[in-house]
Amino acid sequence: MQAWDVIIVGGGSAGLSAALMLGRSRRRVLVVDAGRPRSRTAAHMHGVLGRDHTSPLDLLAAGRAELTRYDVVVESGEVAGAVPLDAESAGADGLSFELELESGARHAARRVLVATGLVDELPDIPGLAGQWGRGVVLCPYCDGWEVRDERIAVIASGAANAHQAQLLRELSDDVTFFTGGAALPPATREGLEARGIAIEERPVAEVLEDGDGRLRAVRLDDGTELGADVVFVAPRAVANDGVLRELGARFMRQGGAQQVIVDDDGRTSVRGLYAAGNVIGPRSSVPWAMATGNLAGTAMNADLVEEDIRRAVERRG
Template sequence: MSHSSLDSELWDVIILGGGAAGLSAALILARARRRVLVLDAHRPRNRFAAHMHGVLSRDGYSPLDLVADGRREVRAVDGVIVETTVIEARAIDGVFEVVTEDGSRATGRRLIAATGARDELPDLPGLAEQWGRGVFGCPYCDGYEASGRAIGVLLGTAAGVHKAHMLRSYSSDITVFTGLAGPLPEQERLVLERRGMRLEDRPVVGVETEEDRLTGIRLDGGEVVGLDVVFAEPTLVARDETLHQLGVDRIEGPMGEWTAVDAVGRTSVPGVWAVGNSAIPSALVPLAMGSGAAAALAINGELVAEEVAAAAATVSDASSPGAAVSDASVSDAVEVSA
């Protein structure tokens, strides 16, 4: 689609981000015959992983293949996907205008932010190169594959010990590295040791590899602790610049300050929604998909209600049976969106 076509059309819904959450919302809305535009920079958070896990019917599937499948499905029902980066979003006269990096503009009745988040890794030599291969962040995603192996848990904060406890189910060979986190409370140390985990307090200086395969963590002084896999504690950073521009409310949570949403993704700004990691920082792929679907159903319900209300307003005799039916239809549509 040409950029001039983007500028000239009023879209029912513009979706910022085309990962699992954004494409799930787009698929449902496009199948509801809504005019849907997805603007996507094609940098999903899980692009570093070769496989997804815990995704029903897609366990072990490539996350990039999932996105490619989703794009085909959305386009097959007339959804439009443009690969670009949105740099600005604003509300103008009851609609939303977004501006892309090349200056193109698009206008929509509703806006869904599905821009997600990014992982900010500890500044440790060799760590980024192994991210998604020998170094992971999520026990639910990659813990099973580490079963029975030598696992290192690289703490970034004292609170990160919960990850070590989660991983204990998979292996009895676990070393917890505290060098980046600082001293742990004595009670935490005792509990970790009681559960059979080793504690290593010396400073960590790098990740060791052999033929591009992770082999351990190097400590200050030169000693290498041999490992098969490392679970790190990256800082999750929201890609929420457009939501900031729109002035949505935020709320403090376990992973820091995040966009505040209700159960179906509504933000504090009417007409603006957030899904996936934009709304739920801890959401795995299935939860991200579900949040996109929930928002799509609610948005379509709102649009149906508006359309029915507009039709009802044209009925000249408000007391006629036809008008009464229209009023009831409005109530039904609003109920769907709730």
């Protein structure tokens, strides 16, 4: 079993940012990454200063290349199990956690950061999944400007995406809000109507592509086809939080979902266990994910320094 200062589970924007800070602090770091970052189907990302309109996968590849300067190992794989170590197993290195990869390899570390992101569960409408990240997107700030003045469809999964429709109305005169037949609160309906956002009550049956694989229309239950250049949805965010649960982190109810409790630096309720990025919240922003990883990386290093001081003092007697 190999021993590390820190193991980072998940090598997306959050995990790699943490690894950068730890590597620069001469910590021995293992990043284990399953290679399924949330925005992998998107050709471009936006709103990322210095990287606007570039590939999210290129960003991660550049991040990995930067890490080769430091004592950071990035390994492809999936963490399949995790256990806290008791004082006896901790040994002289002060190891706190043991992780097992799907390959069967076992690694132990003094600190663990979980940066495993989330899974976007799309509404169950045929055609949506095949267009995900291209003709079907979720974030007006990430993908709205590219479709300014185009025909924008917003498919509701709840009243929450009425706000999406209002944000998109800033970018186009042609926005349709598909309610799926759900009742809208009167104030929401009034706000949509007042701003010229069309409201379509008939349920959506399918999202259609043209011969080149580009989104072209939304087909309703009664067979009517309404032309659309892009569809915005609000997927259900399901955090990849298995490792956090196995290690005993505490969760709270937040917006109808269970969310791990962390402080501003990503500390969970379990000593030495940290979390960053989309696993701690569903925001759609690479800069935010990077910031949480950066903060967790520096906090973990500071935490390790405190431990190093304590041990050095004990050794002196």
